[in-house]
Amino acid sequence: MNLSIRDVVHDYGRGPVLCGVSCEIPSGGFVAVVGPNGAGKSTLLRVAAGLVRPSRGEVLLGGRSVGSLSRNEISRQVALVPQESLVMFQFRVLEIVLMGRHPHLSAWQFEGRTEIEAARDALSRVGMAGFEERRFQELSGGEKQRVVLARAIAQTASILLLDEPTAFLDLRHQVEIYDVLHDLSVAGTTIVAVTHDINLAGAYCNRTLALRDGRVMAHGTPQEVLRRDLLEEIYGVPLRVISQPGGGPPFFAPVGRHASSGTGCG
Amino acid sequence: MKPRTALLLSTLLFVATIAVCPLLGSTRIDLGAAVASGFDVDRSPDAAILLVARLPRILLGALVGGSLAMCGAVFQATLRNALATPFTLGVSAGGALGAVVAIKVGLTGVVWGFGGLPAAAFAGSALTIVVVWLLARRDGALPVTALLLSGITINLTLSSLILFIHYLADFAESYQMVRWLMGGLDIVDLGVVWRMLPFVVLGSGVLLWRARDYNVLSLGDEPAAALGVDVRHLQRTTFLAASLLVGAVVSAAGPIGFVGLIVPHLVRLMTGPDHRVVLPVSFLFGSAFLIVCDTVARTLIAPAELPVGVITAMCGGPFFLWILSRRREELGS
Numbered sequence: 372m373n374l375s376i377r378d379v380v381h382d383y384g385r386g387p388v389l390c391g392v393s394c395e396i397p398s399g400g401f402v403a404v405v406g407p408n409g410a411g412k413s414t415l416l417r418v419a420a421g422l423v424r425p426s427r428g429e430v431l432l433g434g435r436s437v438g439s440l441s442r443n444e445i446s447r448q449v450a451l452v453p454q455e456s457l458v459m460f461q462f463r464v465l466e467i468v469l470m471g472r473h474p475h476l477s478a479w480q481f482e483g484r485t486e487i488e489a490a491r492d493a494l495s496r497v498g499m500a501g502f503e504e505r506r507f508q509e510l511s512g513g514e515k516q517r518v519v520l521a522r523a524i525a526q527t528a529s530i531l532l533l534d535e536p537t538a539f540l541d542l543r544h545q546v547e548i549y550d551v552l553h554d555l556s557v558a559g560t561t562i563v564a565v566t567h568d569i570n571l572a573g574a575y576c577n578r579t580l581a582l583r584d585g586r587v588m589a590h591g592t593p594q595e596v597l598r599r600d601l602l603e604e605i606y607g608v609p610l611r612v613i614s615q616p617g618g619g620p621p622f623f624a625p626v627g628r629h630a631s632s633g634t635g636c637g
Numbered sequence: 638m639k640p641r642t643a644l645l646l647s648t649l650l651f652v653a654t655i656a657v658c659p660l661l662g663s664t665r666i667d668l669g670a671a672v673a674s675g676f677d678v679d680r681s682p683d684a685a686i687l688l689v690a691r692l693p694r695i696l697l698g699a700l701v702g703g704s705l706a707m708c709g710a711v712f713q714a715t716l717r718n719a720l721a722t723p724f725t726l727g728v729s730a731g732g733a734l735g736a737v738v739a740i741k742v743g744l745t746g747v748v749w750g751f752g753g754l755p756a757a758a759f760a761g762s763a764l765t766i767v768v769v770w771l772l773a774r775r776d777g778a779l780p781v782t783a784l785l786l787s788g789i790t791i792n793l794t795l796s797s798l799i800l801f802i803h804y805l806a807d808f809a810e811s812y813q814m815v816r817w818l819m820g821g822l823d824i825v826d827l828g829v830v831w832r833m834l835p836f837v838v839l840g841s842g843v844l845l846w847r848a849r850d851y852n853v854l855s856l857g858d859e860p861a862a863a864l865g866v867d868v869r870h871l872q873r874t875t876f877l878a879a880s881l882l883v884g885a886v887v888s889a890a891g892p893i894g895f896v897g898l899i900v901p902h903l904v905r906l907m908t909g910p911d912h913r914v915v916l917p918v919s920f921l922f923g924s925a926f927l928i929v930c931d932t933v934a935r936t937l938i939a940p941a942e943l944p945v946g947v948i949t950a951m952c953g954g955p956f957f958l959w960i961l962s963r964r965r966e967e968l969g970s
Contacts, residue, residue: 422862446865453863459717459855460910466852473853474865478846481913526864 372433372448372529373398374561379418379428381411388414389425390585396563396578398529401556403572403593404565406582407606412565413454415582416532419563421445432530446474450528454535456519458507464518465503468493471525486525493521496551498544512539520548524555531555533564537571549575573597573620581605593620643908647921654925655699658932659691663939694822696830698931698945699924700837701822701886702896706923708879709897710904710915711844714851715875716781723883723897726769726784726876727791728762732887734795735761737802737814751832754817755888762884765791766877779872820893820946822931829889840882841920847871851912895949896923896930899956 374396381389389411396402404412417423419430421437430437432448450471458467468490469482476482482490494500497517502510507518516539523531536552537545545568553575556562566572572579572593579596581589583605589596599612602623613622638646660668666683674681678688708723716725723729738744739757747753772787773779803814824830850871853861858868900923901915908914927945930952934943 417859420863422859442862442867443865446863449863451860451863453857453860456860457857459714459719460905462852462855462910466909466911467856470853470856470864473849476849478849479913 372561373400374419374530374563375431375434376415376419377429377431379415379425379430381414381418381423381425381427383414388585389418391428392582392585392587393428394580394587394590396561398561399556399559400578401552401562401576402564402578402580403569403576404563404580404582405567405569405572405596405605406588409584410582411585412582413534416451416534416563416565419530420449420451420532422451443474446526446528448528449530449532450523450526452520452523452531452533452536454538456507456515461506461508463503464494464499464505464507464510465490467507467518468522468525471522474526489527490521490525493524494518496524497521498547513541513544516540517544517548520551524551529559530561530563533562533566535566536564537566537568545571569597569602570620570622573623597621597623599623638907638909640908640911640914643904643914643918644921647918647925650925651699651921654928655695658695658928659687661932662686662691662935663942689825693824693827693830694931695928696827697824697833697890698822698928700830700833701890701893702900702927703920703924704837704841704882704886705893705897706900706904706919706926707841707844707916708883709923710901710912710919711851711875711879712897713901714854714912715872716785717855718785719902720898722894723879724792724892724894726788726880727765727795728769728880728883729887729892730792730795730799731765731768732758732762732884733818733892734799734802735759735764735888736817736891737799737806740810740813740817741802741806755829758888759884762880762887765795766880766884769880770876778869779876784872784876816944817891819944820891820949821944822890822927823942823944824889833885833889836882836885840878840885841916843874843878844882845916847875848912848916851916852910855910891944891946893927893946893949895953895956896927899949899952900926902956902960 376392376394379389379392380387392415404415406412414423418425421430421440424438437445469486472482472486472489491503494502497520499514499517499521507515510518520536536548540548549571552562552564576593579591579593580587581596581601588605589601597620599610603610609626611624611626613624615622660666664686666686671681671683671687674684676684676688678685705723712721712723712725713719735757736754739754744753744757769787769791772790773783775783803811806814850866853864853866854868854871862868901919904915904919904922908918930948931945934945934948937943
């Protein structure tokens with residue numbers, strides 16, 4: 372399903388956060404949203420999910436305005452993976468993932484075998500098979516993040532919005548999760564991921580949207596957007612570019628004043 | 638414990654309590670004699686005690702205990718606080734104010750079958766619901782913090798008013814007020830039970846219908862909304878249904894404490910936090926719990942009777958000591 376964001380302006384009452392953002396994301400697109408802290412990336416995701424009604428502008432899901440859809444209709448098509456999860460009560464991992472089926476079940480319907488299979492399948496895709504009976508609150512940050520992603524996968528939505536999906540993940544799980552997202556996008560899910568990891572974004576995504584101060588600074592393929600001059604301007608930090616010998620996308624590393632120069636340590 | 642087991646056990650407990658407790662009391666009764674007389678209250682003293690002195694209060698206890706326990710569970714979920722009670726938002730304080738005003742003023746008489754005192758208590762609760770709604774409403778939503786603050790405000794303000802009215806009362810009125818505020822099930826009229834039944838059926842029906850929504854709400858307001866829950870609508874409906882239900886039970890039985898706090902915790906410990914199980918099991922278990930407490934209240938210092946609120950209060954301290962001695966995470970967030 373395609374996602375259209377048109378001239379979205381939003382102000383929480385403490386100053387403008389989005390100042391006219393427009394973006395057309397085709398079905399099956401895998402978009403990385405990058406930009407400095409406070410650029411409006413999370414707000415953009417929440418507007419796209421219909422959780423926040425923008426002061427101006429509109430969001431279209433498959434051509435239909437989000438404002439005209441009910442919460443339930445939106446949640447059947449859009450899944451959101453937030454940055455943090457604070458769960459009240461001692462729910463178990465499988466119960467949390469099964470909640471992803473909530474938009475598709477009627478009021479007093481209990482989850483059946485199909486739903487439970489879908490939940491188990493989602494858990495194994497994110498590498499959390501075997502964790503079904505563990506209590507969610509007892510998991511590590513990275514484990515919780517993967518469970519929440521499994522919940523979003525179980526929601527079988529055609530648009531998946533993720534806010535920093537790899538924030539707490541170790542090196543292995545970072546690429547595993549992006550591999551899962553890649554498979555989903557190839558299968559037709561539209562993916563929009565807000566991320567600070569521009570290198571992962573460059574390696575996996577087919578489109579990149581760069582925001583700064585609530586405005587779109589660039590929108591295009593990773594080759595077009597992830598360029599040193601543009602990134603240094605957007606992030607306001609000098610970057611070192613390391614090209615990969617195999618011919619993949621270049622690697623960007625920020626340069627701090629006291630960072631070691633790289634020579635010396637064996 | 639699997640949901641089916643929990644429901645079965647609590648139903649059995651519920652039925653057993655209703656069947657056995659009428660037979661227990663300060664006076665021994667002969668069930669055989671009562672049956673033989675065809676439960677004729679005029680001819681058989683055993684039947685009279687059973688049907689007039691005991692059955693009404695046991696049935697009322699079932700409705701009150703079940704409603705308070707279920708509302709406690711619902712408020713703990715929607716206020717996102719494991720220490721929330723049905724009285725946190727001030728509804729019972731409103732009922733108490735109505736009741737003490739009625740006692741001071743000497744309100745008697747019957748309105749549509751409802752006695753003056755319960756009617757005044759319910760009016761107090763209803764007014765409080767309106768005030769809390771107006772205080773806490775923000776943009777059509779009822780945010781949790783606003784609700785909690787409004788509830789605290791109402792509780793403090795009304796408590797001071799109740800204290801003042803209590804001060805103005807003479808000995809007889811004062812005694813009546815204190816006894817009402819302790820909470821008691823000592824009724825002899827099944828009419829109270831029938832009049833309460835529609836409130837209980839309607840109120841708990843509304844809350845039970847939304848059981849899975851409360852599960853999803855535990856993820857947080859935004860994640861719940863992203864999963865299709867209309868959080869504003871849920872908060873509004875829950876607040877109204879649960880508060881009216883609490884108002885109804887408080888008007889008949891006074892503010893019986895601790896049932897709404899203790900029972901949901903115990904149930905969640907046994908069944909896990911799935912509200913589709915917690916809500917019905919809390920109702921059944923809360924009913925049985927209150928009936929048993931009332932039976933103890935009737936027999937502990939026989940032939941005198943303690944108000945049931947004293948017994949439930951006595952359960953509060955040991956319960957929390959036990960909670961403290963277990964793992965601290967059991968208390969929730």
